[in-house]
Amino acid sequence: MKTKAVRLYGKGDLRLEEFELPALKEGEILARIVSDSICMSSYKAQSQGADHKRVPDNVADNPVMIGHEFCGEIVEVGSRWSSKFKSGDRFSIQPALNYKGSLDAPGYSYQYIGGDATYIIIPEEVMEMDCLLPYKGDAFFMGSLAEPMSCLVGAMHANYHIKQGTYIHNMGIVEGGSMAVLAGVGPMGLGLIDYTIHCDKRPARLVVTDIDKARLERAASIYTVEEAAANGVELTYVNTSESDDPVKTLMDLNKGAGFDDVFVMAPVKPVVEQGDALLGKDGCLNFFAGPSNTDFSASMNFYDVHYAAHHIVGTSGGNTDDMRESLEMMSRGEINPAAMITHIGGLDAVVETTINLPKIPGGKKLIYTGISMDLTAIADFEEKGKADPFFKELAVICDRNNGLWSTEAEQYLLKNAKNI
Structure with missing residues (x-):
């Protein structure tokens, strides 16, 4: 299966590319990414390249997918995990695997798993470390924000x-x-x-x-x-x-x-x-x-x-239990991280957004990986809507939700936005 993904080759070298994923192994899972929230940690990874502790030394020859705050659906399950996961399951991932003491993490260290992609292959160590986490909520964006929320829960x-x-x-x-x-x-x-x-x-x-x-x-x-x-x-x-x-x-x-x-x-x-x-x-x-x-x-x-x-x-992240707590509270409607989000974009906005992240004001930049869309502030939807009915409707939906991104806005965008 082909995927489109943003890959890191070195310092400041991010590329949106289409390429073939390898055949699925019995210990792996094929998944579709729907949303990814761009983190300042991704900015640090691209600015440091191979000097970053989680980025491989040979990244120039074996580029890695970036993005670690993602949510999606399982497409195909390798035989080893077929009793625990099934096609159609929604999930998020705890990126801090701590697998055998390694710092390797999705979004920094792997060729075939990262949040800024259309399809990924989840390696067996993610499941072995119990870091593939079920998500039962309606909105994918909440699953993407479970990782930053878990940092707060952990604190x-x-x-x-x-x-x-x-x-x-x-x-x-x-x-x-x-x-x-x-x-x-x-x-x-x-x-x-x-x-x-x-x-x-x-x-x-x-x-x-x-x-x-x-x-x-x-x-x-x-x-x-x-x-x-x-x-x-x-x-x-x-x-x-x-x-x-x-x-x-x-x-x-x-x-x-x-x-x-x-x-x-x-x-x-x-x-x-x-x-x-x-x-x-x-x-x-x-x-x-x-x-x-x-x-x-x-x-x-x-x-x-x-x-x-x-x-x-001082805390700099949450553990897997913190992330589970975040996902469960979101699924029950007890917390809503939508207030964190100030910008929406498509996969083709990731490279520029990640490289310039410290210069872009506001809060979280949320990416929908299956669509093509410039990074756009929610506050600018109304103005853009004067010339574009797509943004006009998004502005109306956000106004109905106190100016916030919402499940309704996500569903409208996924149905009506241009595919990548």
Whole structure:
């Protein structure tokens, strides 16, 4: 079977190509990809080429498929797995295989599996590591966002607290406690808000900050104070640029006390230090944001580390259980990561989008691999719709869904967009 895929050959060398997949082996699975969300990690892989830890040294001669946040349907199952999987099953993949200690991962290391493709061959190690995950939801895009959502789920599970006089690490945030999310209305911050107010271990008080008024207003319109309250969470959005003393302002919202859990969503020194200043006794600061500067540092009050048991954790991904939790919550309609998505495109938009990803504003760039479409901001659908009825209808559908991508929008696009 032929596939069309974006392959990496070296630094800055991405190519959209059509080629033949090899014959399926008994331990492999043939699958069709429907959607892939472009991650900053793919940008890093293409910019580093063979210097990247997950990219093979011989990538120039044996190019790899890129993309690791994907969702699709199984087409054919090798005999070894026929009792567990069947044609038509929807799936997502946990790319961090950790197979025999290797860093190899779909989207970085393999010739025939990656999210930016029409068809792929799933190698047996994916199934052996139990990383081919069933997805029972209606929308493929949610399956694509299960991997980034799992990073947020993992971050919430990674926080910990220690009861005074013991040495037992009680994992997770303080249920019924206080939590602050700083620089928290970017795409990952929105996902964290969604998970926090809908998961089974919620804080009583959640304060979300940013300095961008428009982004705060958008967040507040998607995850409302009323919806949070219905789930037992007192949610407050704060524009810290409007305060002369942001720490005091936030402390006042928590009745003058420090917060149990603080998440820092941007690698900005003053934001990290603000997070440290907000911690209460036994407070845990989660530095979620991944800096690109290897020398990034910030100050921390070590008096409070000693006497107030302040501590810090950092997470850079979720495990397979975190991803399963994400997929299951999406399937049940408990979380909806659509707020992360700001742009839609086809397979022919992947090369340019990946290479220029840091320069493209907004949130997640969602690719539908079976179609041809320039990367387009959802906010631009209405303007493009003045000349194109296809975008006019997409704009109407998104407006019906509070300006967000949706199952309805996906189904319309898959039915009416130009095939690749």
